Amino acid sequence: MESLQKKLLAVVACLTALAVFMACAMYRAIYINPENLAVTTLAWKNKSIPADMDDVSLVYFTDLEYGRYETAKRAQNVFDRIHAMNPRVLVFGGDLFEADVEITEDMKQQMIQWLSSIQAPLGKFAVLGEQDLTSPERLAQVQEIYNASQVEIIDNSSRLICNRTAAGIRLVGISPQEDWQAALQADQFTVLISHYTDPFSSEALKAAGIDYALGGNSHGTQISYPVFGGYRSWPGSETINRGETTSVEFPYYISTGTGCIKVNARLNATPEIVYILISA
Numbered sequence: 001m002e003s004l005q006k007k008l009l010a011v012v013a014c015l016t017a018l019a020v021f022m023a024c025a026m027y028r029a030i031y032i033n034p035e036n037l038a039v040t041t042l043a044w045k046n047k048s049i050p051a052d053m054d055d056v057s058l059v060y061f062t063d064l065e066y067g068r069y070e071t072a073k074r075a076q077n078v079f080d081r082i083h084a085m086n087p088r089v090l091v092f093g094g095d096l097f098e099a100d101v102e103i104t105e106d107m108k109q110q111m112i113q114w115l116s117s118i119q120a121p122l123g124k125f126a127v128l129g130e131q132d133l134t135s136p137e138r139l140a141q142v143q144e145i146y147n148a149s150q151v152e153i154i155d156n157s158s159r160l161i162c163n164r165t166a167a168g169i170r171l172v173g174i175s176p177q178e179d180w181q182a183a184l185q186a187d188q189f190t191v192l193i194s195h196y197t198d199p200f201s202s203e204a205l206k207a208a209g210i211d212y213a214l215g216g217n218s219h220g221t222q223i224s225y226p227v228f229g230g231y232r233s234w235p236g237s238e239t240i241n242r243g244e245t246t247s248v249e250f251p252y253y254i255s256t257g258t259g260c261i262k263v264n265a266r267l268n269a270t271p272e273i274v275y276i277l278i279s280a
Contacts, residue, residue, distance in 0.1 A: 038272045048189045049280045050167035059085055060274040062093025062216030063257025067101030070259035078258050079114040090120040093216040094129025094195035096142055103141050115149035124151040127173040129195040196236030200248045213252035220256030220269030
């Protein structure tokens, strides 16, 4: 009997510890983690990068989702951090506003002010996400904001980024309704920017000469349980949605984004800004 009691006490102790752990994890996921904005640093070093691009900095961020959960306070922190980095190039990976939010004139002007505050002398660029395309009205609002902020949309097109000379690196932007032929001109060090990440494994890209790719959309699955993984999958990022876990023809990085959707919580998917240092 004494042995059975000890076993029962051990089971109760384990269950209690598990319950406490889960409660602490959920508290952090809801009340702490969404506010903990991290900066991830990457280095691009490649012999095809021209010397004039040496030490050029590029900041990439995505999935701002300004609206219900990504409040003005949180968004202000994102842009303050980017401003302090003083990037030469700025790239946004799509989903400027949460899909269900009604964009007021004040919100529009605030977004223009935030984006305009980033100088980025070698250019500011963006691709569209599915939440930028929920309606013709939403698309027009997003385009108006980008035009007023000197941010160039590069969906299904490419831009050569240069520093002092005509030699540079190429940014290739892909829309959720991708058009590879219109975009791919891989004659320099070429970086693919796509909101959706499943296209990274597309047959069309196998011989395209992509040197690196940046994606978003999935928020790192936003809530990722140990062992079990993400709590849900997102269209456009159902097979490639975290880190660098899927083998494709080129290296890539999938950002967890900065905002939250569906639920105001993050677990094992810290919101982030990506700082990239380019070197020859």
